[in-house]
Amino acid sequence: MNVKNVLITGANRGIGLAMVRHLLECSTPPTTLVATCRDPAKADDLQKLAESHKNLKIVKLELKNFSDYPKLVETVKSYTGSEGLNLLINNGGTCEKKPGQLFGMPLEELDVEVFRDVLDVNTTAPLYLVKAFLPLLKKAAENNKSKPVGISRAGVVNVSSILGTMGGFTGNPDIYGYRASKAALNMVTKALAEDYKKDDIFFVAIHPGWVQTDLGSEAGYLTSAESVNHMFATLPTLTVEHSGTLVSYDGSAMEW
Template identity: 45%
Template sequence: MNSILITGCNRGLGLGLVKALNSLPQPPQHLFTTCRSRAQAVELEDLAKKHSNIHILEIDLKNFDAYEKLIGEIEVVTKGEGLNVLFNNAGVAPKSVRIGATRPQDILDTLHTNTVVPIMLAKACLPLLKKASEANGSEPMGVSRAAIINMSSVLGSIGSNTDGGIYGYRTSKSALNAATKSLSIDLYPQKILCISLHPGWVRTDMGGSSAPLDVPTSTNQIIQTLCKLNEQHNGGFINYDGSQLPW
């Protein structure tokens, strides 16, 4: 892939994805990374100083009015070649677990960040993704042409839910999965591939210290999986290792 935009790169999986991509034999020419505060994204800043392909874009993704500026900054760098991949990684963890402790504002805040933001950012990036797809018309559907990767969670799987609870987070990821499916249908004529991806249960601030996977294991597998995606995966719900997950 020539260019990729990854949201939420100040820590955790987002930062891990940046490291994994830059460790490839042929890293992306342009790696656009977002964070809410550059001052707090110390490790990301250090990486950007060492690797000229990393571009840091400071933005509050919940401020939809800021998207036009974000797209403009990417266009200046890519010089009309568009954007190969939008990776909607940024998200928030559940604030409450059981129904008795669930508050309406918790659900609304989680849906805003985990569902509405990825949909609206996909909409904003669509002109760039279409340009990349057209410019790489000889390539099959996949990340080397144009793709939207939505970071979901197995907790958004209705078929796998045997524990209940986690209302805001589960519903936000189920809704994101539904959006991914619609995007895969709407953008198929432009050959823009769209999938939902579960990163595994990872030891991050969100995943907690008892998670079985560390960040490098998850992100390295994710990159391997992304490179194998093709038209058959379009509209799918995929595990970090490439296996299918139930809706």
């Protein structure tokens, strides 16, 4: 991966942390890598990485606190200057869970606030982060006219899931909030790609596979590192024709 300025949400554990590690260790690491999490003081793994990687900046962000987004943009701008933001990875996510169950919750037990919370984190936050960072994404696209449309120029990667697809419907049906939020995220990705095609900003939704994380559980068939290795091998190969689509971690096209 050869991407200059990157921001990753939900970067203190799981897929997000694995993304940070991968980018820091690659042959051409980002000039600036902003990793957000709810409580940086408790993000021990991130803090250890920051001690030896000066390009890693850890920033506090509660995804549901939308009023904090302008401050986040100003913080990122202080790191990137006039270069803009080349890549925004909306990775942070949540899922409704019944105690003792992998994930999901019967409708009879699904509280409206839990449902709203999942949609706020998984769908509303990615959309409004794009809105907040549009000026920096446009700046990066303008500054890198010589590069093709894609993640190295100016792009947004929305971490989605096969559980949000209609054509690939699989598994237990009682994951209402998570399924709905990822289906909505897929549509948001498509709409954004069409809306900002004129600005040469790239958008893609990606299914990371079933990953062994707190959300995905130990039953997953991929470790976080394996999933991220596949995704970061796939993302640089995507072109303008892939903008507004849903792809799997291995690069294969997925049904909506």
